[in-house]
Amino acid sequence: MKRRRGTMRRERLDRGIKVRTDSVYAVSGWPEMAYLALPRLVLILGLLAAPFIFYFNPYWQRVLSIICIYALLAMSFDFLAHFVGLVSLGGAFFVGVGGYTAALLNTELGLPPLLTIPLATLIGAGLCTLLLLPCLPLRGVYFAIVSLMFPLLASRIIEALNILGGTDGILGVDGFASKWVEQYVLILAVLLVLFGLRRLAGEDIGLVLRGVKDNDQAVKASGLNITTYKAIAVFIASAMGCLAGACLVHLYMWSGISQFALDFSILPIAATVIGGVGSLVGPVLGCLILVPISELLRDFGTLRIAVYAVILTAFIVFRSEGLMLYGSRKYHQFERWVEF
Amino acid sequence: MSQEIVLRVEEVSKAFGGVQALSLVSFSLRRGDVLGIIGPNGSGKTTLVNCITGFVKIDSGRVFFKDREITNRPPHKIADLGVTRTFQVTRPYYSLPAYKNLVVPLFSPRARRTGGWRGGGRLGSRDTVSVDILEEIGFERDSFVPYKMASSLPTGYLKRLELARCLALRPEIILCDEVFSGLSMSEMASMIPLIERLQMDGITLIMIEHRLRELFRVANRVMVLNFGLKLIEGTSEEVMDDPAVKEAYFGSEEVFSYV
Amino acid sequence: MEIIIYGVVNSASLALMALGFTLVYGISRLPNFAHGALYVLTGFATWLLLNRLGLPYILALTGATVLIGLVGAAMYRFILIRIRGMAISEIIASYAIGLALLEGMRWGGLKGATFILPAFAEGSVSVLGVSVDWQRLILIGVGAVLVGLLFLFVHFTRVGLALKGMAQDERAAMTLGIDSDQMAVVAMALGAFFAGAAAVVLLPLGNIVVESGYNVLIMAVAVCIVGGLGSWTGAILASFLIGFAQILTVVHLGAHYQVVVALLAIIITLILRPSGLFGRQKELEERV
Numbered sequence: 001m002k003r004r005r006g007t008m009r010r011e012r013l014d015r016g017i018k019v020r021t022d023s024v025y026a027v028s029g030w031p032e033m034a035y036l037a038l039p040r041l042v043l044i045l046g047l048l049a050a051p052f053i054f055y056f057n058p059y060w061q062r063v064l065s066i067i068c069i070y071a072l073l074a075m076s077f078d079f080l081a082h083f084v085g086l087v088s089l090g091g092a093f094f095v096g097v098g099g100y101t102a103a104l105l106n107t108e109l110g111l112p113p114l115l116t117i118p119l120a121t122l123i124g125a126g127l128c129t130l131l132l133l134p135c136l137p138l139r140g141v142y143f144a145i146v147s148l149m150f151p152l153l154a155s156r157i158i159e160a161l162n163i164l165g166g167t168d169g170i171l172g173v174d175g176f177a178s179k180w181v182e183q184y185v186l187i188l189a190v191l192l193v194l195f196g197l198r199r200l201a202g203e204d205i206g207l208v209l210r211g212v213k214d215n216d217q218a219v220k221a222s223g224l225n226i227t228t229y230k231a232i233a234v235f236i237a238s239a240m241g242c243l244a245g246a247c248l249v250h251l252y253m254w255s256g257i258s259q260f261a262l263d264f265s266i267l268p269i270a271a272t273v274i275g276g277v278g279s280l281v282g283p284v285l286g287c288l289i290l291v292p293i294s295e296l297l298r299d300f301g302t303l304r305i306a307v308y309a310v311i312l313t314a315f316i317v318f319r320s321e322g323l324m325l326y327g328s329r330k331y332h333q334f335e336r337w338v339e340f
Numbered sequence: 341m342s343q344e345i346v347l348r349v350e351e352v353s354k355a356f357g358g359v360q361a362l363s364l365v366s367f368s369l370r371r372g373d374v375l376g377i378i379g380p381n382g383s384g385k386t387t388l389v390n391c392i393t394g395f396v397k398i399d400s401g402r403v404f405f406k407d408r409e410i411t412n413r414p415p416h417k418i419a420d421l422g423v424t425r426t427f428q429v430t431r432p433y434y435s436l437p438a439y440k441n442l443v444v445p446l447f448s449p450r451a452r453r454t455g456g457w458r459g460g461g462r463l464g465s466r467d468t469v470s471v472d473i474l475e476e477i478g479f480e481r482d483s484f485v486p487y488k489m490a491s492s493l494p495t496g497y498l499k500r501l502e503l504a505r506c507l508a509l510r511p512e513i514i515l516c517d518e519v520f521s522g523l524s525m526s527e528m529a530s531m532i533p534l535i536e537r538l539q540m541d542g543i544t545l546i547m548i549e550h551r552l553r554e555l556f557r558v559a560n561r562v563m564v565l566n567f568g569l570k571l572i573e574g575t576s577e578e579v580m581d582d583p584a585v586k587e588a589y590f591g592s593e594e595v596f597s598y599v
Numbered sequence: 600m601e602i603i604i605y606g607v608v609n610s611a612s613l614a615l616m617a618l619g620f621t622l623v624y625g626i627s628r629l630p631n632f633a634h635g636a637l638y639v640l641t642g643f644a645t646w647l648l649l650n651r652l653g654l655p656y657i658l659a660l661t662g663a664t665v666l667i668g669l670v671g672a673a674m675y676r677f678i679l680i681r682i683r684g685m686a687i688s689e690i691i692a693s694y695a696i697g698l699a700l701l702e703g704m705r706w707g708g709l710k711g712a713t714f715i716l717p718a719f720a721e722g723s724v725s726v727l728g729v730s731v732d733w734q735r736l737i738l739i740g741v742g743a744v745l746v747g748l749l750f751l752f753v754h755f756t757r758v759g760l761a762l763k764g765m766a767q768d769e770r771a772a773m774t775l776g777i778d779s780d781q782m783a784v785v786a787m788a789l790g791a792f793f794a795g796a797a798a799v800v801l802l803p804l805g806n807i808v809v810e811s812g813y814n815v816l817i818m819a820v821a822v823c824i825v826g827g828l829g830s831w832t833g834a835i836l837a838s839f840l841i842g843f844a845q846i847l848t849v850v851h852l853g854a855h856y857q858v859v860v861a862l863l864a865i866i867i868t869l870i871l872r873p874s875g876l877f878g879r880q881k882e883l884e885e886r887v
Contacts (some may be wrong), residue, residue, distance in 0.1 A: 088689050089694055090631075134869035141630055141828070142873070144690045145820055146865065148632065153862045160855030181560070185712040204443050209434065211444045213431045221393070223419035223509055242539035247553055266698055269691060309699035316692050317681050321737055 012336040037332070041208065042228055043281070044191060049185045052161075061183060065251055067291045068186035069244045072193060074268035074275075074283030076240040078195055082278035083206065084233040085140055085213035089148040092264035094241020096154055096257075098124040102246035104168040104231070117246045121211030129235045136230045151260040158257055169256025173249055186247055190284065193240055197280055200236075209233055233316055246302035262305055267294065269313040276324025344371045345406075346544050347513060349422070352391055352401030354384075354568075361387040362568045364401070369513070374535070376559035376576075379553060380588055385548045386428055389515045391426045394418040400480070403549040405513075419449045426502040426519060428548075432490035438479065439486045441501060442470035445508035453485060454510040471492070477504045478530060481512045496527030507538075514538070515546045533541035535578055550582075564588065601729050602846055608735045609841025612801055613726040616815050617822035617834045618745070619793035626786035629679065629689050633697030634794055635816035640700060641667045641795035642807040646714050655715065664795035667871045673789025675784045683783070697816070705809040714801070714807040734803055741800050744794070746835065762786055766829065792860030821861040825868045827875030836876055840864075 054060040073091045088224035102120035105111045111119070117272045131150065135142040165171070165305055176182035200206045208229055211219045216226050250257045268283065271290050276282025290308065317324070347369035354362045361384045366586075369375055369519045377385050390396035392403055394415040402411045410418050419425075432441050445451055446466045473482040485497065493501070499519050508513045523531060535558045539545060549555040556562070556576040564571040564579055566588040572579055580586055616638070623631045634859040643665050649657035657856050674696060682688040723732040752759040773779050797815070805811070822841060839875030843862050848856045868875060 021477075028609070053848075065679040081687060082614070087690050089690070131866075134866060134873075138873050139684060142824075142869070143689065145630060145824065146869070148694065149817055149820060149865065151816055151861075153858060156817075156858045157862065160858055204447050205431075206445050207443045208441060210435070211433050213432045214435070217395070218427065218431065218433075218505070219444055220415040221419055221425055222445035222505060223416050223424075223450045225414070225416045225443065233675060262698065262702075266695070273691070301706050302702040304707065304728075306699045309695040309702070312695045313699070314687050314691050316695070317678055 007339060008337045010335055011098045012333045012335050014333050041160055043284075047187050047191060050134040050187070051180065058179075061179060061302045062251075063292065063295055065183055065186050065247075067287050068183075068190045069248055070242045070264075070267055070270060070271065071190045071252075071284045072186075072244040073191055073264060074199065074271040074287050075190075076237040077233065077246075077268045077278055078272045078277060078280055079240075079274070080233060080237045083201060083213065084209050084230060085146075086230065086233070087140065087144040088237065089144050089243055089269070090151040091263050091268050092151040092260045093147065093154060094128055094238045095245035095264045096151060096259040097128055097238075097251040098242025099255045099259045100164055100245075100300065101127075102171070103173045104164075106173050106250075107170055113174055113250045117243065117250070120246035121239050121243040125235050125239035128238035128242065129231055132234055133227075133231060136234070137227050138291065148265075151262075151265060155257045155260040165256070167257060168291075169254055171254055173255060174254045175253045176207070176250055182251065189247075190241060193278055194284065197236075202279075205229075205232075211217075229270070263294075266305060266308050266312070270308040270315075272317045272322075273312055276322025277327070278326075279322075279324045282322050282324030284318030286322075345369065346371050347392070347406075347546075348404040349388075349392065352376070352388070352403065353399050354387055354391055355399055360516060360568050361380070362391065365565070365570045366401075367570065367573055369544055371512075371544055372539065372542065373561055374559045375560040376545065376555045377546060377548045377565060377569075378555070378579075379565035382401045382567075383588075385565055386517055386567040387568075388565070389425055389517055389546070389548065392519060393423060395452050399468070403522075408518075416448075418450070418566060419509060419566060422509070423515070424506035424509055424511040424513065425455045425515040426499075426506060426517050428517040428521075430495075430498040430502050430580050432493075432501055432583050434489070434491040436592075438490050438493060438497070438501060439474055440468060441469045441490055441509050442473055443467070443502055445505050446470060461555065466521070470504075473507055474501075477507065478534060482580060488562060492597055496524070496531070499523065499527075499531070503534070503538075511543060513544045513546070517548050518550065519547070520549055520551045532557060574576055600727055602843075602850060604726060604729045604731055606733070606843040606846040607739060607848050608687040610737045610839040613818055613822050613838035613842050614835050615738070615742050615793070615797035615800060616744070617826070617838055618749070618831060619790040619797065620819040621823045621826070621829060621831050622749075622793060623642075623786055623790035624785065624823065625831065626762050627765070627783040628686075628829075629693060629787075630828075631697075631702060631781075631787070631790055631819075632690070632694040632816065633674065634790070634819055635812035635814070636697040636700035636704075636789045637667055637671060638798045638815045639704060639792040639809055639812040640670065641798040642716060642802040643704060645716060645799055646765030646807060646810075647714070656719075659739045660799045664792055664799060667795035667798075668788040670791035671677075672705075672784050673786035674791075675787035679787075680780060680783070686876050697812075701812045716803045716807065718803040721795050727785070738800050738804075741796070746831075747794060749831070758782075758785060766878075781874070817858075817861060821865050823875075825875055830875070830877040833875055833877030 049263055051061060053062060073095065076094070079089055080088050098120050101124045102116040105116040106113070107120055132143070132146065135146045159167055176185070201210070208219065208224060212226055212229055214307050220226055245259060248259065267290055268287075271286030272283040274289065275284065275286030294304050294308075296301070297307060341555050345368050349365060349367050351364045351366050352362055353360070353364055365384075366374070377388065379385055386397060391398045394413050394417070399414055401408060404410065404420075405421055405423055405516070408421070410421065412425070423457065432438075432596070433598060445468050445537075447471060471481065474486045478499070479485045490498070490501065499522070502521065503514070503516070510523060520528065520531065532554060535547075537546065539558070547559060559576065561573065562576050562579045562584050563573040571584050571588060572582050609697060611737060620631055621783045622635045624627055644666055645659050645663040648654050648662050654662065679689060679698065682692055718732070718734040719737050721733070723730050726736070737785065753763050754760070762773065762785065764775065764777060765779060765786075769779055772782075791844055822834055822837045825841060826835070826837030843859065844864070845857045845860045849861050875878075
């Protein structure tokens with residue numbers, strides 16, 4: 001049959017099984033439950049099993065940890081951008097703050113990694129929120145500009161004033177107890193954050209945050225202080241970034257200016273856009289793709305940043321729905337050409 | 341109708357660049373009043389509401405809510421006291437169903453104080469309360485209307501959703517910015533009893549309107565603004581007989597020009 | 600006395616850096632994070648035209664600045680215009696383009712050898728008892744001339760007035776027949792041109808390094824926030840404020856505190872007077 005685009009249109013229909021899995025009917029039978037659970041199970045089991053799969057390949061074990069770190073950053077960006085409407089162009093700032101805090105707690109106070117990580121997460125998040133507080137009552141573009149500047153300024157100030165170890169950084173940070181701890185702390189963190197945030201988005205406070213993004217005048221007229229809720233969102237997002245930074249520092253047993261590097265700012269954004277904005281799983285997917293690519297490009301120096309930037313621009317301009325939404329569309333619907 | 345003055349506006353003025361939007365506007369509102377504010381377009385009606393509710397900074401003048409000064413306080417604090425407003429251009433949270441739209445005001449400190457909810461999760465008390473409010477406001481409970489996406493609701497329902505948003509805060513005053521505009525005759529027929537019921541529940545209303553016939557059915561006092569100046573305040577008959585008001589709306593037959 | 604002279608020089612350089620950024624933002628509400636990239640790109644282009652093609656310096660300068668104006672226009676016309684109006688996407692895209700250009704340059708050529716642009720005139724002269732090199736004086740002069748030309752352009756030419764109209768109210772300008780897409784492209788070209796002009800005047804004072812791209816972006820943003828995003832009178836005033844503050848810090852505390860001044864300026868402005876000195880959107884509430 002010859003297809004003539006002029007008189008054909010694409011029709012999308014939900015697969016039969018999707019209709020049967022709406023709300024309460026989801027538990028009505030094995031096929032329905034499997035349909036809903038399958039993608040999530042693949043993700044969870046895949047991540048949990050990964051350290052075993054790579055047991056004999058320490059290089060890829062390290063890459064897995066790095067993927068998790070970037071996944072935390074990417075989810076932080078997605079959460080802020082899609083649920084609250086704040087574009088955080090300088091995720092590296094959270095990494096640096098969390099990293100330096102953890103390093104200081106470890107080297108100055110002698111605390112072990114399993115303590116420094118939670119402490120650095122909380123203290124770092126508090127610091128970041130405080131520093132970003134002045135621009136929260138203002139329009140979104142101010143947040144973007146200020147968040148862009150902070151990592152650049154931070155690295156320059158540390159270098160210029162030669163504080164916190166200057167260009168050498170803080171050396172002699174303890175590592176994790178074992179490779180298993182190293183990987184599972186990160187994997188569990190990623191899974192908890194992922195499902196926790198999705199749950200949060202459905203809770204009432206998540207709705208308030210989405211309201212702030214959609215129509216902040218109405219939220220103000222409803223008696224809610226916008227700045228407070230934006231601050232809560234920034235605290236959550238920066239906590240994720242600080243967690244990532246703290247783990248990074250214990251991974252490499254060193255803390256330095258490179259934590260404020262552009263990689264940590266731009267790769268999460270690229271991963272989010274490629275993987276699919278707003279779904280929180282998309283960023284994780286994007287990291288699974290981009291981080292191995294960045295490892296391969298390691299020999300090319302900073303070209304890799306240019307590569308991410310180009311891919312990012314292409315996705316934003318041309319196919320901004322991202323792979324996740326594309327994939328979920330295919331999973332839930334089938335398409336066919338129909339005459340009209 | 342009690343004599344208690346709930347809102348007092350004293351000589352409020354506001355200029356935007358070179359345009360004087362409000363000049364020395366003053367009025368008082370008693371509990372249980374329904375005050376209609378009318379005037380040609382651009383006379384400063386919405387600016388007055390913005391000034392009272394804190395969305396726009398007042399240049400000079402003061403606003404009092406029950407002897408408490410609320411001049412230039414942040415909008416969420418003023419709403420927290422019980423002075424709520426609707427928006428002329430309705431913008432609900434489009435991606436949420438209608439009843440979820442009310443979760444935001446129900447989450448506010450005021451709603452939590454006056455309603456006494458603790459907790460609330462996905463199927464917690466806020467959802468049931470919001471469906472109750474929607475039923476009060478005219479959404480049929482047994483139909484699917486409260487569960488439809490806000491983006492698919494017609495104007496009549498959206499205007500009511502705006503009012504519902506205010507009601508969720510158990511307000512003392514609602515400033516309605518053109519709730520009648522854009523409604524069909526049948527929607528209007530069900531809106532007027534709603535306004536009357538709000539009044540009977542003890543809520544004081546200020547209504548900015550262009551549809552004068554319907555407004556005069558519910559309002560007991562009317563105030564006219566023109567070019568930011570208050571022309572007259574009184575009952576609807578007094579106001580419509582006033583020559584200055586007629587001139588503001590229809591122009592005068594005098595040949596010489598002003599200014 | 601030295602403080603005054605060097606303060607003026609520093610302020611003029613900051614003003615040059617910031618003008619392009621504030622122009623683009625004022626007219627099309629786009630924060631051009633590729634500003635620093637365009638700056639460095641001009642320097643590199645000038646160097647190439649000068650050394651590889653052997654053009655006389657004046658031609659190389661003008662060629663490079665015009666070229667960068669075209670690059671800016673192309674960047675807008677082919678990439679940014681497609682996401683016009685989507686604030687989040689615009690911000691991310693301009694950031695990404697800037698990064699792509701800067702890091703691409705870092706990898707592609709601007710490493711290893713030192714790239715220097717010759718000064719316009721060698722030697723120094725004594726002004727009010729202070730020894731200043733000619734290049735720095737030329738800097739002030741060029742800055743003043745450019746601002747003057749911009750003023751005339753915006754007030755007396757059709758295109759300039761159209762841009763001014765767009766900056767004040769885009770919808771109203773559109774109803775008057777001004778094509779906002781085209782004007783946005785023109786605005787971007789102008790902004791890029793100013794970035795390039797700043798580059799050719801400032802780069803002879805040092806080397807062409809990719810890091811200066813980020814530094815220029817930081818300084819431009821700092822000046823624009825203090826002066827008010829979109830207002831170029833504010834930008835000029837702010838550059839004098841920050842310029843003198845920086846010189847004073849250098850004299851009394853040390854050269855490496857300059858960056859701290861920028862950071863503090865931003866934070867203080869955001870806390871005390873968020874819209875900047877001459878910010879047009881004075882109160883966020885007024886956009887009800």
